[in-house]
Amino acid sequence: MFIEPHWTGGERRGWIEVICGSMFSGKTEELIRRLKRARIAHQKTEIFKPSIDTRYAERDIVSHDERHIPSTPIDNSQEILLLSQDMDVVGIDEAQFFDAELPFVCDQLALQGMRVIVAGLDMDFKGNPFGPMPALLAKADYITKLHAICVCCGHIASYSYRKVSAKGQLLLGEAESYEPRCRKCYTAGPAADRRAG
Numbered sequence: 001m002f003i004e005p006h007w008t009g010g011e012r013r014g015w016i017e018v019i020c021g022s023m024f025s026g027k028t029e030e031l032i033r034r035l036k037r038a039r040i041a042h043q044k045t046e047i048f049k050p051s052i053d054t055r056y057a058e059r060d061i062v063s064h065d066e067r068h069i070p071s072t073p074i075d076n077s078q079e080i081l082l083l084s085q086d087m088d089v090v091g092i093d094e095a096q097f098f099d100a101e102l103p104f105v106c107d108q109l110a111l112q113g114m115r116v117i118v119a120g121l122d123m124d125f126k127g128n129p130f131g132p133m134p135a136l137l138a139k140a141d142y143i144t145k146l147h148a149i150c151v152c153c154g155h156i157a158s159y160s161y162r163k164v165s166a167k168g169q170l171l172l173g174e175a176e177s178y179e180p181r182c183r184k185c186y187t188a189g190p191a192a193d194r195r196a197g
Helices: 027-040 078-083 102-111 133-139 183-191
Strands: 015-021 045-050 073-076 089-092 115-121 144-148 160-161 178-181
Touching: 015 102, 015 133, 027 089, 027 115, 027 144, 073 089, 073 178, 078 102, 089 102, 089 183, 102 115, 102 144, 102 183, 115 133, 160 183, 178 183
Parallel strands: 015 115, 015 144, 045 073, 045 089, 089 115
Antiparallel strands: 160 178
């Protein structure tokens, strides 16, 4: 279980928290939970998402279970530095879709004394490291890896299996395009047996 760090007396120091895992593992839900707690504590928060992610809403970050929180859609990670002045907490969702500068941006925010909470897929549908996530995980002070449930066998799932035929790494989609699978069922591909019922 993740124990939220907190500032202690004296100089304010920042840090980076990364929430990672497969699709349907609850990453965005956990990000929203942490950000709402920060707001309850009257901390100044700013939340960002990539502008290309309009699956549920143009501006809000929305989890698969329909929890939501207002955010600012942006085109590149440098905008985060410009829009986060004087914040206590900065949240970033769908980090895998950002440019390679995101780890540097998060580092700068943490050096300015901010708590930076980042959520994203650690692997793409091919099981390869996704975008800036490997560098973010290397720089993180705290890492939470969440798991989904494999739709084929019911074990914990760490992989996002793409069910549709599409070229390219980037395909925004939900349950119609992806499903969570464990290592064994992911490797078995389309031939993986489904649970009865």
